[in-house]
Amino acid sequence: MTMNAAEGDIGTATTFADLGLRPELLHALSGLGYEEPTPIQREAIPPLLEGHDLLGQAATGTGKTAAFALPVLQRLEPDGQHPVALVLVPTRELAVQVSEAFHRYGRDLGARVIPIYGGAPIGRQLQGLKRGVDIVVATPGRALDHIGRGTLDLTALRTVVLDEADEMLDMGFAEDIEAILANTPDERQTVLFSATIPPRIDGLVRRHLRDPIRIEVGHETVGERTTPLVQQSAYLVARAHKPAALGRLLDIEAPAAAIVFCRTREEVDQLTETLNGRGYRAEALHGGMGQEQRDRVMGRLRAGTADLLIATDVAARGLDVEHLTHVVNYSVPSAPETYIHRIGRVGRAGREGVAITLAEPREHRMLKAIERITKQRIPVGKVPTVADLRARRMELTRAALRESLLEDDLEPYRVVVESLTDEFDLMEVALAAVKLAHESSGGELDEEEIPEVALPPERERRTGGRRAERVSRPPAGGMTRLFFGVGRRAGIRPQDLVGAITGESGLRGRDIGAIEIADRFSLVEVPHEAADEVIVAMRRTTIKGRRPTVRRERDARGRVPR
Template sequence: MSMNATGGEGTFADLGLRAELLDVLSALGYEEPTPIQWEAIPPLVQGRDLLGQAATGTGKTAAFALPMLQRMSRPGDGAGPVTLVLVPTRELAIQVSEAFHRYGRALGARVLPIYGGAPIGRQLQALKRGVDVVVATPGRALDHIGRGTLDLEGLRTVVLDEADEMLDMGFADDIEAILAATPESRQTVLFSATLPPRIDGIARRHLNDPVRIEMGHAAAEGRQTTPLVEQSAYLVARAHKPAALGRLLDIEAPTAAIIFCRTREEVDQLTETMNGRGHRAEALHGGMEQEQRDRVMSRLRAGTADLLIATDVAARGLDVEQLTHVVNYNVPSAPEAYVHRIGRVGRAGREGVALTLVEPREHRMLKAIERVTRQRIPVERLPTVADLQARRMELTRAALEECLLQDDLEPFHAVVESLTDEFDLMEVALAAVKLAHEASGATLDEQEIPEITVRPVDKRRGQREAAPDGERSHRAPAGGMERLFFSLGRSAGIRPQDLVGAIAGESSLSGRDIGAIEIAERFSLVEVPQAAANEVIDALRRSTIKGRRPNVRRERDPRGRRQR
C-alpha cells in the first residue's frame, strides 16, 4: 500500500483519537493534523507497519506518538515498555520523550529517555519501577539489553526515527541487534528524511507489508509554483529564535508582517515576547472568537499593529494589502504550506519578502521545499550586533534628513545659537544626533546570537569529508568552532561516523552541529562549537569509542599553545 501525503483538511477528532488525547491537543493549541499525521495515524492505530519519508518539522513525532498512546490499553500497569523509540541523538531522545509525556499525561503514560551522558543509576531505577515508553539512542539501548535491565518481552511497537541519520552515525549494527532482541510480532515503524538503498534494505528485512508515505512527491512533479517573493532562510538554534526574529524585524523594518507559528500556545508566547521587545504584535488563532479576530484585523489594517502572529488555520483566506513580509517562525510542516504562506505577499504583483527561521534539525525540510518549489532558498548569515547598530544609525540619519526637509526648525534656533557660544557647532550637532538616536530606542543591550553552519556531507557515504590519513591540517577552525584532539585514529579502526556517533550520543550536540573531521594514524581532530567544547571533553572522557577510552582535549597549535 502506498500513500502520497499532499494535504487534506480535517480535525484530530476525525482521526478517531480518544477523548483524553483530543483534550490534550486542544489545550496545547494544535488546531489540525499536518499532512503526515493525517496519513500516518489511522494505519498506525490499526497496528500496520509503516515506512515514512519525512523530515523534521513535518509533525512526525505526533504522527507516531499519538497512535502509540491510543493503542495503550492501560498505561502504568506493566513492567516493561510496550513502545521503544530509537533516535540518533541525546537531543532528539529528550524532545521525543517530552512529546510523549505531554500527549500522554492524562493517560498516566510512563515515559523514560535513555541516552549516554546521563546517570545510568536513575535509568535503572525507572526501568525497575516500570515504564510504558522508552526513547533511546541505539548504543545506550543495547547497553541496557546486554545488562538485562531493558525487558522487551512485552514490546508491541518499535519506532526508528530519523533512520538515515542513525545509519550515517554508524548505528547500523546496533539497530540490527536491537531489532533481533524484540518480539517478531511487533509493529515496526520507520521514519527517514531520505530513502537510500540501506534504508530500503532495513525495511525489507524488518517491516511486514508496510504502508508507505512519501511527503510532497505530487508537488515535486511540477504542479506547485511559488510567487515571485524574495526568499531567504536563517539557521538559528531554538533558544535564540525570539532574539533572531526581533533582530530580523529591526533590520527589515516591515510595514506589516505575518509570522506563522505551529500552535496557538506558540502564537500567544511569541506575541507576548515581541510586544515586550517594543513591537506592536497581535495574535490570531483558532481559539479566538470572531469578534476578537475582527478587532485584530482592524488594528492591522489601520496601522496600529505591525505584526500579526498566526497559525495556518487562522490565516486561511487572509488578504491584507499592507503586508510586506512573511516570516516562518518554524519550517512549515509541508512544502505546500510554505507556498501558501509566502503567497500572502506575492499577490497582484505586490513585492514581498519571505524569511524562514530554520533550526539545525529542520535543514532537510528546507531542502525538501526547494525540491518542490524548484527554487533555491539561500541560507543567509544572521545580522550581527554591528549590523543592527548600523541599521539603526541609518534609520536615525533618515529621520533627521526628513526633519531637515519638512519641519519648521526656527523655534530651536535660539537653543543652538546659545550653545555655539560655548561649543563648536559640530559638537552641538553630534550631541543632538546622539539624543535622537537614543530616543529611537537604539540603545538596546544586544548580545551576539551564535552562528550555526551546516557542514558539507559526502553524498556517496553520507559522512563528512575527512583529510587524507596521516595529514594534519593547521588551518584555523571555522568561525565559532573549536578543534578537539582525540587520541584514537586509523590504527584503532576509527571512522568519521564513530566520532560523530560518540559525540552526539554522549553530549547535547546533534550530528549536524559537528564540523570538519580529520583522521590520522594515531589521532583524530574534530571541530565542535566553541560553547560546547568543555561539555564534549567531559562527556567523552567518561565513555568509550570502539571499546577504548580516548584522551580528549583541545588541540594545541603548531607552536604548542592551546587554541583560544
C-alpha cells in the same frame, strides 16, 4: 500501498478529533495549542491506529513525532512493568525532544516515558527502568548496552519506531539496530521514518516491516506557484535564540506590516508577549479566540495601530492585508505547499514583498526540499550582529531627520538653535540633536550577540559504497586527539566512531575533527573542553561489539599533551 500527502490525497480528517483520538489526547493537544493535524499526521495516524507497519518519508519539522507518538499513546494501558513502545533516534538531543513530546501529549494518561542515551548518569536510567516504564526513547548504542545488561526487557513490546533512520545508518548504527530488533517480539508493529529512502533503508524495510503502508510528504511540483516579486531568505538559528533573532531581524527590516506564522496557539501567545516587550505593536490571532476578538485584531492591523500579526495557519486563512510587506516563518513550514501559500500573501498586484524563515539546524534539510520543489533558491544568511543593528538604527535616524528637513516646518525651533550657537559650535548643537533623536527612536535596545549556527556539513563523499576516510592532519587549535583501542582489523570505519561519539555524548558530527584509523587503533579529534565527557561516555559503551580503551593520545615519550 503508497500515499503521497503532497498531492492532495490527505484524507478527510481536518481536526485531531476527526482522527478518532481519545479525549485525553485531544485535551492535551488543545492545551498545547495544536489546531489541526499536519499532512504526515493525517496520513500516518489512521493506519497506525489500525496496527499497520508504516514507512514514512518526511523531514524534521513535518510533525512526524506526533504522527507516531499519538497512536502509541492511543493504545496505551500503563499498567505493566516493561515498555510497550521503543523509539530509536540518532542523537541524545532528539531523544530528549521526543521524550518531552510523549510527556506533553500523554500527560492526562499517566504515560511513563524515559529517554536513555550516553552522556547521562546511567544510574538514573537504571532506576527509571526498574520502577517500570511504558515508552523508552533511546539512542541505539545505549539501548543495546541496557539490553546486554538485562535492564531493558523488550518482551512486552508492541511498537518499535525508527526515527530519522537514514541518519542512524549514516552514523554507523546499522548493526546496533539489527541487534536491537532481533531482541523484539516478531508480532510487533514497526514504524520507520526517514527523510530519504536510499537502498540501505529499503533493505531494512524488507527485512523488518510487514507489508507497510508507505507515505511520502512534500513531493509535489509547485514551483510555478511562487512569485519572483518575493525576496526570500532564511536564517539558521538555535531554538533558544529564535525570539531574539526574530526581534533583531524585525529591527533591521522595519516592516510596514508583517505576519509571523507559528505552529501552535501557545507559541503565538508567547511570541506576541515577547515582541510587545520589545516595543512592537503585536497582535495574536489563533483558533482559540472568538470571532469578535479576531475582528478587533484585524481592524487594528488594517488601521495601522498594530504592525505585527502573530498567527497560526488556521487563523490566518482567507486574510488579505493590502499593506502587508513581510511574511515570517517562525519555523520551517511542515509542508512545501504551506510555505508557498504563506509567502504568496506578499508580492501581490505587482508589489514587492519579503519572506523570511527561521530554521533550526535540523530543519536545514526541509529548506532544501522547499528549494527543490519551488525551483527557487532560498539564501541562508547570518543573523545580523549588534554592529549591524546599530548601523541600521543610525540609518533610520538619518532617514527620519532627512525627511523632517525636507517636509517639516522647522522655523519654530530656530530660536533654540540660535540661542545655543551663542555658547556652542553649530556642529555640536546638531550632534546633540541627532543623539536625542536617535535615543528617542529606540537607541541601543539590544546588546547581546546571538550565537552563530553553522550549516550542517554535507554528507561525506562515498566511494564504492563506503564513506571516504578523512585526511590525516595535525590537531586543530582547540582540539584534543583521543586514542581508541580499536582499528581497521576490528572493522572500524569513520562513521562507526562518529556514530558512537555523537550517540553517547553531547557532541554532534560537525564538532568532531580529523579521524585516523590504523590496523589496531584509531585517533579522533574532539573539542578540548569535551574530551573528558567523551572518554567517560565511551567507557560505558561498545563499538562494533567491542568495548575499547579510550584515552588522550600520548606523545612519543608516553606523555599526554597539555
